Amino acid sequence: MLTIGIFMPLTLFFFLVGSGITFWMGNKIQSSFPWIGLGIGTLIGFLIVYKLKESWIDHISLLEVNFWGNTGIWQIVGLSFFVFNAVSYLMDIRRRFIKPADSFFKLMLYLLYFPTLHAGPLHRFSYLNEQFDQANISEKSLSNGMRLILWGLFKNLVLAQRLSHLFLSLKESDIGGWWTLLIGFVFFFYIYFSFSSYVDFFQGISEIFNVQLKDNFHKRVYFSINRHEFWKGWHITLNEWFRDYFFYWQIKFQFWRNKPYLLLLLTYMLIGLWHGISWQYLLWGLLSGCWIILEKIGKVTEKVTVTHISKYAGIFYHLFFCSILALIFIFPNISQLWNICSNENNLPLEVLKLHQRNIGVLLFMFILVDIFHMNAKGLRIDEYFGTIATWKRRILYLSLCSFIILFGVFSGGIDNYYLRF
Structure with missing residues (x-):
């Protein structure tokens, strides 16, 4: 998180705000108001806007950029994986496959889990959350x-x-x-x-x-x-x-x-x-x-x-x-x-x-x-x-x-x- 905040502040800002929105919406979904549509629409909408913005800027091309160099402090890395994991979390709650996370930090760990954030794979909240509870080094x-x-x-x-x-x-x-x-x-x-x-x-x-x-x-x-x-x-x-x-x-x-x-x-x-x-x-x-x-x-x-x-x-x-x-x-x-x-x-x-x-x-x-x-x-x-x-x-x-x-x-x-x- 510290590294992301230093080199990609926009990424950190969106991930924190996105995690907050996902956590709040997850606890509201079971009410009569269509929170599921609002939550998913907000997340997907931002992803679409950002991808449109990327398509307008021809000079963004990571294929020819040094990975260890500056990839742009205003670039959001891992946005697609973050949004898709957040949407799957909300939809699984709506389908009653899972219950909302009892802790904001537990949800944020799932959404911002470093090994999956930048290149996937995509995972369900229930799959990773169970393993987080039993994590250890052997x-x-x-x-x-x-x-x-x-x-x-x-x-x-x-x-x-x-x-x-x-x-x-x-x-x-x-x-x-x-x-x-x-x-x-x-x-x-x-x-x-x-x-x-x-x-x-x-x-x-x-x-x-x-x-x-x-x-x-x-x-x-x-x-x-x-x-x-x-x-x-x-x-x-x-x-x-x-x-x-x-x-x-x-x-x-x-x-x-x-x-x-x-x-x-x-x-x-x-x-x-x-x-x-x-x-x-x-x-x-x-x-x-x-x-x-x-x-x-x-x-x-x-x-x-x-x-x-x-x-x-x-x-x-x-x-x-x-x-x-x-x-x-x-x-x-x-x-x-x-x-x-x-x-x-x-x-x-x-x-x-x-x-x-x-x-x-x-x-x-x-x-x-x-x-x-x-x-x-x-x-x-x-x-x-x-x-x-x-x-x-x-x-x-x-x-x-x-x-x-x-x-x-x-x-x-x-x-x-x-x-x-």
């Missing part, structure tokens, strides 16, 4: 937490930051035609390793105190065979939030009950606008929803016997169209993207030669990560490390530390694309 929790922190640092510094440099080089090159998909492909893997590494890191910090944060990504989600499988394992808590607090809330009404696909499309459009209020994100959400609906209509999601050929074909199919959507996500000017794609096919070999060593390191480290993911199966990575023999585990820790020191990227600032949301 030898096991400290060990598991440090494993997750090490894993997150490895994924971010060795993979995400290298992918970021390659992505920016390709984006600024004279690439054209079908090769433009390579930008989207690299960005897709960059955003996975960047975002998931932050989740690993903050899960580790929380785990030290015996507080388990939910997983936000399924292992190997990057090798999904269709869009339905992908969304089941990507930014899980955000999708669950829209499912529980928007889709299920609206499907109760007769109008939407007869138009489930239209409601599903609207849900994905809202997920797009969650990233920012612009035509770029709205189009991304619209196309994401259409993709899911088409798969449902074509019964692509039905369980069938998956052979090696069909599995690899599914992975290629998903990565191909996923790269197209990624291009829409990262290019705010659709006409500019169209001009690049419609140009003559051109692969900037000079960029690839410049990143030759970088690409070699990326391929080797990605294979290493994927092997760990395959072997871990249903276990979280810290739990999987705990199943390895002690001497092997020590070699693994030394290897990861060595990889970070030898291949980690520390120069040029640390890109943190998803913190902008």
Whole structure:
């Protein structure tokens, strides 16, 4: 709180006021006056206004800002996660799933819990509050937490930051035609390793105190065979939030009950606008929803016997169209993207030669990560490390530390694309 107050006073001011409004509204919801609408409207309204303000200011772009540098004292970091957690708290009280918090500081701990504030995952009040009451530090929790922190640092510094440099080089090159998909492909893997590494890191910090944060990504989600499988394992808590607090809330009404696909499309459009209020994100959400609906209509999601050929074909199919959507996500000017794609096919070999060593390191480290993911199966990575023999585990820790020191990227600032949301 002190750090936020010093470097981002507007963030601290809003969080304190927002926490007060949420606490007060939570104790008023059961009365006859429609406090639920007023409370949610106030929180969501401020989020919309702030996101509109961000869309008007072109110079705010966290992708090219040093994470450890000045991100703007008047910027509110973690606003979306704060508001969504506050809304889920109010709606759960309205549905009588939980009772209002008996202490303002207990609610504020939930809303301002550092490991979830800046990059999620989203959580229900009942889930975290029960763990807060039993928080403690043990030898096991400290060990598991440090494993997750090490894993997150490895994924971010060795993979995400290298992918970021390659992505920016390709984006600024004279690439054209079908090769433009390579930008989207690299960005897709960059955003996975960047975002998931932050989740690993903050899960580790929380785990030290015996507080388990939910997983936000399924292992190997990057090798999904269709869009339905992908969304089941990507930014899980955000999708669950829209499912529980928007889709299920609206499907109760007769109008939407007869138009489930239209409601599903609207849900994905809202997920797009969650990233920012612009035509770029709205189009991304619209196309994401259409993709899911088409798969449902074509019964692509039905369980069938998956052979090696069909599995690899599914992975290629998903990565191909996923790269197209990624291009829409990262290019705010659709006409500019169209001009690049419609140009003559051109692969900037000079960029690839410049990143030759970088690409070699990326391929080797990605294979290493994927092997760990395959072997871990249903276990979280810290739990999987705990199943390895002690001497092997020590070699693994030394290897990861060595990889970070030898291949980690520390120069040029640390890109943190998803913190902008």
